[in-house]
Amino acid sequence: MxxxxxxxAAELRSVCGDEHVLTHRHQLRTYESDGLxxxxxxxxxxxxxxxxxxxQGVVRACHEAGVPFxxxxxxxxxxxxxxxxxxxxxxxxxxxRRILEVDLDNQRVTVEPGVTNIAVSEVxxxxxxxxxxxxxxxxxxxxxNVAENSGGAHCFKYGFxxxxxxxxxxxxxxxxxxxxxxxxxxxxxxDLVGAFVGSEGTLGIATxxxxxxxxxxxTTRTLVAFFDSTSxxxxxxxxxxxxxxxxGAMEMMDNLSIRAAEGATKAGYPQDAGAALVxxxxxxxxxxxxxxxxxxxxxxxGGAWKVRVAADEAERALIWKTRKAAFAAMGRIAPNYYVxxxxxxxxxxxxxxxxxxELAAEYDLKVANVFHAGDGNLHPxxxxxxAVEGEPERAEELAGLIVKACVEAGGSxxxxxxxxxxxxxxxxxxxxxxxxATFQRLRCAFDPAGLANPGKVMPTPRLCGEVPGPYRExxxxxxxxxxxx
Amino acid sequence: xxxxxxxxxxxxxxxxSPQALAAxxxxxxxxxxxxxxxxxxxxxxxxxxxxxxxxISTKGLRTIHEHNAGDLTAVVDAGVTLAELQExxxxxxxxxxxxxxxxxxDAATLGGIVATGDSGPLRHRYGSARDLxxxxxxxxxxxxxxxxxxxxxxxxxxxxxxxxxxxxxGTLGAILGISVRLHPLSPTTATxxxxxxxxxxxxxxxxxxxxxxxxxxxLDVRWEAGVGAVLARFGGQSAAEPxxxxxxxxxEQGLDTEVADDDGALWDAQRAGQRSSEGTVVKVSGLQTQIxxxxxxxxxxxxxxxxxxxxxxxxxTLPPGSNAAEGLQSVRRALVPSPCVVLDAPxxxxxxxxxxxxxxxxxxxxxxxxxxxxxxxxxxxxGLFAGGL
Numbered sequence: 001m002x003x004x005x006x007x008x009a010a011e012l013r014s015v016c017g018d019e020h021v022l023t024h025r026h027q028l029r030t031y032e033s034d035g036l037x038x039x040x041x042x043x044x045x046x047x048x049x050x051x052x053x054x055x056q057g058v059v060r061a062c063h064e065a066g067v068p069f070x071x072x073x074x075x076x077x078x079x080x081x082x083x084x085x086x087x088x089x090x091x092x093x094x095x096x097r098r099i100l101e102v103d104l105d106n107q108r109v110t111v112e113p114g115v116t117n118i119a120v121s122e123v124x125x126x127x128x129x130x131x132x133x134x135x136x137x138x139x140x141x142x143x144x145n146v147a148e149n150s151g152g153a154h155c156f157k158y159g160f161x162x163x164x165x166x167x168x169x170x171x172x173x174x175x176x177x178x179x180x181x182x183x184x185x186x187x188x189x190x191d192l193v194g195a196f197v198g199s200e201g202t203l204g205i206a207t208x209x210x211x212x213x214x215x216x217x218x219t220t221r222t223l224v225a226f227f228d229s230t231s232x233x234x235x236x237x238x239x240x241x242x243x244x245x246x247x248g249a250m251e252m253m254d255n256l257s258i259r260a261a262e263g264a265t266k267a268g269y270p271q272d273a274g275a276a277l278v279x280x281x282x283x284x285x286x287x288x289x290x291x292x293x294x295x296x297x298x299x300x301x302g303g304a305w306k307v308r309v310a311a312d313e314a315e316r317a318l319i320w321k322t323r324k325a326a327f328a329a330m331g332r333i334a335p336n337y338y339v340x341x342x343x344x345x346x347x348x349x350x351x352x353x354x355x356x357x358e359l360a361a362e363y364d365l366k367v368a369n370v371f372h373a374g375d376g377n378l379h380p381x382x383x384x385x386x387a388v389e390g391e392p393e394r395a396e397e398l399a400g401l402i403v404k405a406c407v408e409a410g411g412s413x414x415x416x417x418x419x420x421x422x423x424x425x426x427x428x429x430x431x432x433x434x435x436x437a438t439f440q441r442l443r444c445a446f447d448p449a450g451l452a453n454p455g456k457v458m459p460t461p462r463l464c465g466e467v468p469g470p471y472r473e474x475x476x477x478x479x480x481x482x483x484x485x
Numbered sequence: 486x487x488x489x490x491x492x493x494x495x496x497x498x499x500x501x502s503p504q505a506l507a508a509x510x511x512x513x514x515x516x517x518x519x520x521x522x523x524x525x526x527x528x529x530x531x532x533x534x535x536x537x538x539x540x541i542s543t544k545g546l547r548t549i550h551e552h553n554a555g556d557l558t559a560v561v562d563a564g565v566t567l568a569e570l571q572e573x574x575x576x577x578x579x580x581x582x583x584x585x586x587x588x589x590x591d592a593a594t595l596g597g598i599v600a601t602g603d604s605g606p607l608r609h610r611y612g613s614a615r616d617l618x619x620x621x622x623x624x625x626x627x628x629x630x631x632x633x634x635x636x637x638x639x640x641x642x643x644x645x646x647x648x649x650x651x652x653x654x655g656t657l658g659a660i661l662g663i664s665v666r667l668h669p670l671s672p673t674t675a676t677x678x679x680x681x682x683x684x685x686x687x688x689x690x691x692x693x694x695x696x697x698x699x700x701x702x703x704l705d706v707r708w709e710a711g712v713g714a715v716l717a718r719f720g721g722q723s724a725a726e727p728x729x730x731x732x733x734x735x736x737e738q739g740l741d742t743e744v745a746d747d748d749g750a751l752w753d754a755q756r757a758g759q760r761s762s763e764g765t766v767v768k769v770s771g772l773q774t775q776i777x778x779x780x781x782x783x784x785x786x787x788x789x790x791x792x793x794x795x796x797x798x799x800x801x802t803l804p805p806g807s808n809a810a811e812g813l814q815s816v817r818r819a820l821v822p823s824p825c826v827v828l829d830a831p832x833x834x835x836x837x838x839x840x841x842x843x844x845x846x847x848x849x850x851x852x853x854x855x856x857x858x859x860x861x862x863x864x865x866x867x868g869l870f871a872g873g874l
Contacts, residue, residue, distance in 0.1 A: 105692070106772045106797065127696070149641045156638075162645065163616050178847045184797050185613075186602065186652070186770040188824050188841050188871040190852050194615055194648025198641050218698040238555060244578060244669030283700040287721040343637045347555035375639040376556070412640035419642055430635065430642055438623075438631035439644045441858040445851070457643070 008065040008089060012047045015057035020095070022046040031090045034075045034082040035136075038338075039421050043070070043084035048092045052112070052169065052177075052207035055091065059205060060175030062089050068451045069173075071205045073113060073141030077148060078339060079420025081200050081456055091205065093143050099123055100208060108166065108183050110210045113143025117150075120211060128213045131158035134416070135324045146206050149198030151416035153249040153323070156374030157282075158214075160416070162197040167210035170196060173203075173447040183210055195442055200418050201453040203446040217282035220248065221292040222316045225304035226273040230254050230369065231350045233275035236302035237373045238347065240279065243298070245291050247374055248282040256333055256368035257326045257381070264329035267322040270306065277304075277373065278323055280316075326370040327381070333368060334383030336392070338399040342406035343415040346376040355405045356380055363398040365391075377415035378406065404429060419457045427459040440464070501545035503622060503630055503661045509541055510659060511628030514862035520626075521866040522655040524564060524597035527588025531601060531828050532654055532869040533840045543596045546661060549573055551636070557667040558619070558636050563596025563660045570595065579667045582611030586756040596660045602652025605756050606703035606718070609795050611668060614651050620664035621647035625657075626860045636664040649855070656870045657859040671702065671720030675728035676748035679735030680714045684780030687713045690735045691776055691794035697734075699727055701795070705755050706776060708783045708790040715740070715794065716751060758791030763805035765830040767816050771823035772797040782819040786812050800828075809834040817842065826871075841871040 012021045022028060023045050032040040044067070049055045062069040068088040075082055084090045096112035102123055103109070109120050109130070117137040120130040133152035134140055140150070146168070151160045167181040181193035196203050227233040230252060237250055253261065253276045262269040269276055279295055281288050299307050310316035330337050344352050353369065360367040366383040380402050384395035403413050403426050413419070413426040427436065436458060444464035446452075455461060500506035513520045519538040523529060546562035549570060553559065554577045561570055568591040570581055584605035587593045593603075599621075604613040611617065620634030623646065633646035650660055679690050691706050694717050703718040715735065719727045725746055732742040745751055760766065769779065769792070779799055783790045786807070792799030803812040809830065817825045827840040844852070849872040856863075856874050868874075 104696075105774050107695070107795075127698075149645075151639060151641075159612065159616060160639070160641075162648070163612055172851070176847065178851050179845055180848065182770070182824075184770045184772055184823055186768075186798060186824075188770070188826050189844050189848065189874070190653055190657070190855055191602075191615060191648045191651060192848070192851065192855070194645055194651070195855075198645055215696055215698050217700070241555065241557065244672070246669065284698075284721075284727055286723060286726055287700065290722050343635075343639050345553060345556040345558070345637055347553065372639070376637060377639045410635075411637050412635045413642050415637075415639040416641055423642070427642065431632070434629050435631045435633065435643070438625070438629060438633070438646060438859075442644050442646065442649065442855065445854040445858045 008061055008067050009045045011061040011065070012045065012058055015061060016047055016049050016054050020048040020050065031072065031084060031092065034072070034077040034080060036078050036080045036420070036422055039080040039083045041084045041086040043090040044087040046090040046092055048095050050095045052096070052171070055096070055205055055207050056171045056175055056177055058091055059171045059173065062451060063174045063449065066451070068454050070453050071143070071147070071201045073144030074116070074139045076136045076140045077144060077418065077420065078341070079414065079418040079422045081148060081418050081420035083421055085454060093141065096207065103183070104128065106183065107213050108210055109213055110208060111142055113141060113146070113206050113209060115142050116140065117142060117145055120213065124213045126216060129216050130164065130211060130213050131155070132161045132164060135327065142209050142211070143206055146197050146209055147199065147201045148416070148418040151377070153251055153372060156250065156372065157246050157248050162194060164211045165193055165197050165209060166212055168193055168196060168206045169208035170204045170206050173449065173452040200420060200457050202443055202457055204452055219285045219288045220280060220282040220316070221288055222278065222280040222310040222319055223296065223299070224269070224308050224319045225277045225279070225299040226270055226306045227275040227277065227304055229274040230353050232303040233277040234349045234353070234373065236277060236299055236304070239298045239302060240295055241346070243294060245281070245295065247279055249278065249280040250372070250374035251278040251323050252276065252371055252373040253323065253326055254369040256366060257370040260329040260332045260368065261322045261326045263332045264325045265318070265322045267318045269322055278319055323370070330368060330381050330383065334366060334385060336384050336386040338382040338384070338395050340378070340380050340399050340403055341415050341417040342378050342380070342403050342411055342413055344376045344378060344406045344409045344411035346373070348409040349373070349376060352405055352409050356402055359398055359401050363394055365395055365398055367398070367402070372415070375415070376411065400426070421456055424457060424459045499542040499545040503546065503624065506541065506543070506546065506659060506661060507624035507628050507630045510624055510626050513539060514626040514864045517862070517864070519864050519867050521869065522596070522600065522659045524594030525566060525588060525592030527593045528597055528601050528603065530835070533873070534835050535866065535868040538866060541659065543594060543659065543661070552577070554579060558638065558664060559667055560636055560662065560664045561595055562662050564594050566592060566594050567598060574667055575670065578670050580670050581617065581665050582607045582668045583614060583617055584756065586760045588760070595663060599651050599663060600653065600655050600660055606705050606752055606793065609701060609703045609793055615648050617666050618647050618651060618663050619666050621650060621660060622662040623650055624659040624661055626862045626864050634664065638666045654866060654870045656856060656866045656874050658865055671724070672722055673724045674702065674718055674720050674748055675724035676716055676718045676745045676751055677728040677731035677735065678714055678716050678743045678745060678751070679732065679740030680712060681740045682712050684713065684777045684784065686739055687715055687780060688776035690738050690740055691715045692773060693734065693738070694731060695773055695795035699731065703752065704793065704795045706790065706792050706794040707755065707758065708780050711784065713780055716755065718748060718752065755791050758789060758802070759800040761802045761829045763831065765803040765809040765812070765834050766828040767801045767803065767813055768826045768828055769799040769801060769816065769820055769823055770797070771799060771820055775820055775823065778819050782816055786815060788812065805831070810838050813838055844872040
């Protein structure tokens with residue numbers, strides 16, 4: 001542990017109590033990665049504050065000691081966004097799990113950041129729900145959702161975390177507490193809530209989060225249709241959109257992911273199907289029924305050789321279970337995989353999937369695809385065996401080429417997982433130097449010392465312009481984490 | 486204009502390329518001249534009564550670059566009017582689900598609507614500019630041209646600079662172009678109307694619909710000359726049926742009800758109620774539970790109200806000739822702590838009142854830091870925005 005971290009640990013113990021400050025190597029190792037295990041770094045200290053005031057005390061102590069810190073929710077992120085800074089401080093928010101206020105009359109819930117995503121829907125259900133629904137919603141935290149601007153299967157219709165957060169209490173990286181937004185909409189002044197959501201922990205730590213909840217739909221109808229190919233299924237997705245139907249969700253799986261997921265859930269997905277397309281419509285009863293009939297017809301006209309309509313909630317749950325199991329089940333296909341979450345304009349789906357297929361053949365690796373078809377958010381899973389020499393590198397290279405193909409098609413390097421450490425090297429494919437420098441202006445307004453989750457999002461470390469005056473070494477320069485540009 | 490004779494920073498300018506606009510701003514910054522960005526001039530008076538500033542118009546940027554019907558997206562210059570864009574995407578059965586009042590001659594540009602964060606009744610279902618803009622190009626006062634976001638509807642790469650500039654009144658820099666998410670036009674619409682002169686009855690009808698498990702396009706409340714109404718608009722294949730059901734429910738609650746199948750004029754009136762050429766319009770960023778208090782206050786002040794009943798956003802128009810400064814105080818007192826911002830107002834009212842209300846001091850410090858980073862020269866519409874930003 002660095003001397004800075006030793007002094008800091010003592011300070012943190014006085015803020016949070018001895019039992020909530022971890023410094024032993026075996027304890028720290030638990031926190032060395034988030035959900036993306038390819039990246040790991042050992043923090044110098046892990047602290048588990050118990051409330052917002054303690055978070056403020058912890059951040060203030062980090063600021064005074066010049067020690068970089070990384071906030072961590074459930075650690076389920078898939079971009080290395082919560083990977084620690086080597087020797088730095090991890091602020092684990094898992095003890096902040098109180099639901100602070102349920103104001104159903106105004107359709108608002110205020111929670112601490114460690115509360116799970118599903119808990120918000122549970123506390124207002126069944127009459128209302130909280131729409132953003134990442135596949136990890138049973139464990140992932142609202143604080144993490146705010147940091148990553150999480151989406152989910154239903155965001156094509158309902159939108160993302162950023163469309164539902166109305167107010168935040170934030171501890172800025174210098175330890176100051178600010179309130180951004182409010183319970184109501186359109187707070188006068190800059191939309192700092194909009195700037196904060198999705199900033200990947202680089203602008204501060206939210207200690208209280210107010211979200212909007214909405215009435216649950218009257219009816220939900222779900223089907224899964226099986227096709228010979230993803231291009232056939234993709235054409236049906238286009239036909240549904242062209243019909244003016246905004247589905248609650250449209251999810252596609254290719255043959256590899258069907259086989260992996262079916263092996264895990266035994267839901268009866270035919271293993272020889274080239275593609276499975278899950279379509280869910282929700283809304284008022286009459287509207288849903290007539291449009292659902294249309295969707296079934298479009299599937300059949302589009303070459304589906306089997307359309308399974310969920311007759312009840314249990315069958316619907318089974319359809320979704322298989323879709324949501326796809327990632328975890330990938331171990332049945334390969335010992336390791338790289339997951340990307342690039343986005344393409346939906347109309348380019350067939351072309352890009354073709355390109356991915358060619359690239360996979362060229363690299364002699366399997367690429368499974370399971371994705372949000374409505375909004376063009378692909379999840380190509382590049383399968384490899386880490387024990388085979390050279391294969392991890394080949395897989396990484398292939399994953400990079402897939403990202404490139406998506407950006408060249410007019411898309412994005414990430415739709416919902418965030419940039420983190422994993423995709424920061426791809427940022428220059430989407431953004432020029434002036435764009436990145438403009439991002440940095442926002443960062444510097446919130447965190448001039450660069451202590452909040454440094455080394456994430458931006459492709460190269462950079463410091464904020466100094467207030468004019470004599471040169472002083474920046475804490476990150478001293479730590480060897482950044483150079484003056 | 487690019488490459489031609491140096492434009493004077495003191496005369497109105499209409500640069501015809503993003504580069505020329507960025508150059509014009511940075512030239513003004515070098516000269517220490519304040520600028521403000523203008524489009525259709527439909528909301529030109531909004532904000533604090535600020536000092537002199539050279540207008541830089543976005544009207545030279547007027548191209549619809551892309552309409553990707555299959556992807557439900559469009560890429561548009563800031564100087565394009567919303568009406569023009571709606572006409573183009575409407576020809577393929579789509580819309581930008583943003584319907585603020587368009588001002589005189591339907592001149593409101595996308596740049597102006599986004600910069601002021603203006604919105605209309607469709608916000609109930611589709612959100613506002615902050616929710617529909619998926620990418621943005623901006624010019625900063627040091628001449629930087631920068632983009633954020635992209636042109637796909639799902640994208641979390643990089644900071645969301647577009648949200649920062651949305652509703653910032655051009656005080657961080659100029660919005661030059663945006664990418665937007667589109668939605669399908671509804672094949673039919675129908676509106677259930679429930680009328681009453683009892684604020685409590687109206688509020689409970691509005692609340693009932695706001696929490697009902699139905700899919701509404703818009704849910705508005707209205708109050709004028711002692712009578713109010715709740716308006717619930719449905720879309721879809723057969724909008725009339727759910728509208729009749731909603732009217733039935735409101736009828737049981739004691740309201741006088743009606744269903745309008747041809748409902749365009751009703752909603753035009755709601756939009757028009759957000760503006761006033763002679764009165765003082767106060768926008769309330771409130772909560773849906775404030776409807777009774779809001780309507781009682783309006784009744785006492787003889788004011789008009791239109792608003793989004795499910796979202797807690799209301800526009801209160803204090804009548805011309807009334808003491809608007811006192812009226813504003815009454816509204817603020819009745820709805821505390823909800824922010825109340827003056828939009829349209831006669832000059833003498835604007836000069837006499839605190840247009841924005843006092844922001845939270847700690848938050849204002851942070852907002853100033855943002856302003857300084859983006860507009861270090863302090864020339865982008867100084868003093869126009871909340872907190873003197």
